Amino acid sequence: MIAIAFALEFESTCFRARHDPRLRVGVWLLGEMGLGAAEHLERRLHDNMPALLISAGFAGGLQPGLNAGDLILGENHSDPDVVSKLSLNDGWHVGCVSTAEGILERAEDKRLLGMRTGCLAGDLETAHLARICAERGLPMLSVRCISDTVEDDLPIPANILLNPRTGRPDPLALFRYLISHPSSVAGFNKLLKNSRVAQNRLAKGLEEILDQLVRIA
Numbered sequence: 001m002i003a004i005a006f007a008l009e010f011e012s013t014c015f016r017a018r019h020d021p022r023l024r025v026g027v028w029l030l031g032e033m034g035l036g037a038a039e040h041l042e043r044r045l046h047d048n049m050p051a052l053l054i055s056a057g058f059a060g061g062l063q064p065g066l067n068a069g070d071l072i073l074g075e076n077h078s079d080p081d082v083v084s085k086l087s088l089n090d091g092w093h094v095g096c097v098s099t100a101e102g103i104l105e106r107a108e109d110k111r112l113l114g115m116r117t118g119c120l121a122g123d124l125e126t127a128h129l130a131r132i133c134a135e136r137g138l139p140m141l142s143v144r145c146i147s148d149t150v151e152d153d154l155p156i157p158a159n160i161l162l163n164p165r166t167g168r169p170d171p172l173a174l175f176r177y178l179i180s181h182p183s184s185v186a187g188f189n190k191l192l193k194n195s196r197v198a199q200n201r202l203a204k205g206l207e208e209i210l211d212q213l214v215r216i217a
Contacts, residue, residue, distance in 0.1 A: 001048075156187075
């Protein structure tokens with residue numbers, strides 16, 4: 001069995017809606033960002049060990065030229081034997097993914113991280129999940145989709161936009177912030193639009209990879 005692990009439900013929405021249940025592919029919702037996602041994965045693997053884990057979700061762009069919806073194969077956290085069996089189209093970027101301790105709110109911080117590490121994108125989970133997989137000898141693929149570019153400041157403070165444990169906003173706190181900061185509305189709407197683009201593109205990218213992996217399994 002192949003398992004696809006998403007930290008957050010909204011990252012998986014399009015894929016789950018289109019997923020063919022006849023395929024031997026498990027869709028795991030870990031339900032928490034960052035290090036907490038690894039703890040949830042550890043419990044999952046205690047009961048069910050797949051042949052391959054695909055860590056999938058959104059990421060922030062760390063390099064110029066990456067747009068919302070661009071797909072990233074994180075080669076620094078992907079099994080090279082599995083990667084060698086894939087044929088990726090021009091919509092993919094292959095490079096390293098950096099795992100940060102928290103959401104980077106400022107474009108300047110993303111730019112500096114990209115310059116320091118050379119990584120294409122940044123997220124909160126990949127390195128933690130890769131560590132769990134490595135400890136168990138479980139091959140992993142890292143698949144990310146850009147939801148915000150290196151030029152984008154987060155329009156709303158991260159602690160209001162996303163609860164660090166659930167990845168969901170507090171609707172009342174979010175409403176109050178937008179009412180008191182009307183200049184943030186346009187940026188928030190752009191973030192929502194980009195997230196929908198990323199949901200759809202991530203689903204298509206995963207379908208493309210799964211089609212190849214299932215045929216060669």
